[in-house]
Amino acid sequence: MGKSIGLVFDRIRWEEKAIIERSKKKGLKIKLSNAQILCLHAQSQEDFKAIFGDVVLQRCISYFRGFHITAFLESKGINVINPSGVAQICGNKVLSTLALLEAGVPTPDTFIAFSEEGVFKALDELGYPAVLKPIIGSWGRLVAPLKDKDTTEAIIESRELLSNPLHKIYYIQEMVSRPPRDIRTVVVGDRVVASVYRYSSKEDWRTNVARGGRTEPCPLTKELEDTVLKAAEAVGGGILGVDVMESPRGILVHEVNNTVEFKGAMAAGATDIPEEILGYAIELVRR
Amino acid sequence: MKTKCLECDGDIELPEDAIVGEIVTCPDCGLDYEVSKVTPKGVSLKKAEEIGEDWGE
Incomplete structure (x- = not known):
């Protein structure tokens, strides 16, 4: 049997539909796996390549769901695009910034803080306005301009009330x-x-x-x-x-x-x- | 293909080339549904997942 390409999804966005339709036009049959209903047995000796494909496009809209499925598939010898190591860096703004800096890629001036006190130390250096970004997430969600002391205090207070501990890692960037x-x-x-x-x-x-x-x-x-x-x-x-x-x-x-x-x-x-x-x-x- | 919205009974138009995982929205009340099954007989819908804080690119 020839090798195959798979695509893991949890929601078919415009992009996934475009990839699937393009594959149909090419006469390329891709194996679609709905992440929402998967149950992966860690010890299983099944031929996972036969189920998911030899090379899998990871297209989950949920970052954490996609990341963990990728790690699982890699452990079963499947080549995933993108690999879990790439997903891990890209899915976390702190890790992304560190990787970019290590490679000498120019990136906005960035501070990482862990409390309101730390945020104000960063703002002493950056000045107003600055930008506060969540370290996970996308689509600009929870990205906030820090315009002055009062609004910054209010934003940090709101963040402190969120249950996800990752939202209490404060990633503050210059307003370019x-x-x-x-x-x-x-x-x-x-x-x-x-x-x-x-x-x-x-x-x-x-x-x-x-x-x-x-x-x-x-x-x-x-x-x-x-x-x-x-x-x-x-x-x-x-x-x-x-x-x-x-x-x-x-x-x-x-x-x-x-x-x-x-x-x-x-x-x-x-x-x-x-x-x-x-x-x-x-x-x-x-x- | 058409189906009824479970919330408001509005008519939801289903695309001919529907794929499992695709989202359709009720034009009347705005509720999102996900295509859960596609068979020669028709398309089944379920209420779509809420947007998660880790959703995106």
């Missing part, structure tokens, strides 16, 4: 002086296959497409390409969404996404990203 946009790039292997500007909507300062941000084509300069590929390599590589900001001191990478959403990039006329993703998976299957 950027145009009202950032740049989303999509990296597949060793290539940047898409780059688009993301403009924030009138209703929100954040540029996330999930927040209503709109996209436009962005020229891929040498500086952008080199920085983005270096960032992708820094987290371990694979299929990634690397987000950068244009600052007065050049391009800064502020995030690397492990389960990249690319509807916005496609809307701006980017290349056929599902085709690129499947091509990358096919290449891994053949190895």
Whole structure:
């Protein structure tokens, strides 16, 4: 029996549907696994490749669900895109920043604190305004501008009431002086296959497409390409969404996404990203 | 294909190419449903999971 490609999901977003439809057009049968109903027996000697595929695209919308399934599949000898090591770094903003810095990738000035007192020490250095981001999560959720002492105290007080201990790790970043946009790039292997500007909507300062941000084509300069590929390599590589900001001191990478959403990039006329993703998976299957 | 919303009895239009895991929303009350089964006879829905704090990219 020939080798196969699988896709693990827990919700079919626009992106998963696009990948599945593209595979149908290519005559490529991919094994779909619904993570919500999985029950994985750790000691099982089953042929998991026959169930999930030899190479699996991890596309869970829930980060922790996806991460743990990836770790399990890897333990059974399955090649997962992206590997759990990459997911672990990209799923945590502290680890991402540390990996980017270690690789010499320019990134916004960042402080990590563990209490209100620590946050104010960071603000003594950064000044107002600054940005507070949760270390897990996506779509700009819980990202807050820290404009002054009073609002900062209120935001920290709210965070302290949340039950998840990860929300009490305070990741404070400089408010980068950027145009009202950032740049989303999509990296597949060793290539940047898409780059688009993301403009924030009138209703929100954040540029996330999930927040209503709109996209436009962005020229891929040498500086952008080199920085983005270096960032992708820094987290371990694979299929990634690397987000950068244009600052007065050049391009800064502020995030690397492990389960990249690319509807916005496609809307701006980017290349056929599902085709690129499947091509990358096919290449891994053949190895 | 059409089905009824369990909440408000509104008509929900189902895509011809529905895939398990896909989300459909009731146009009347906005409730999200997830496609749970696709058979030649039709499509089954269940209430969609609530957005988790680890959801995203």
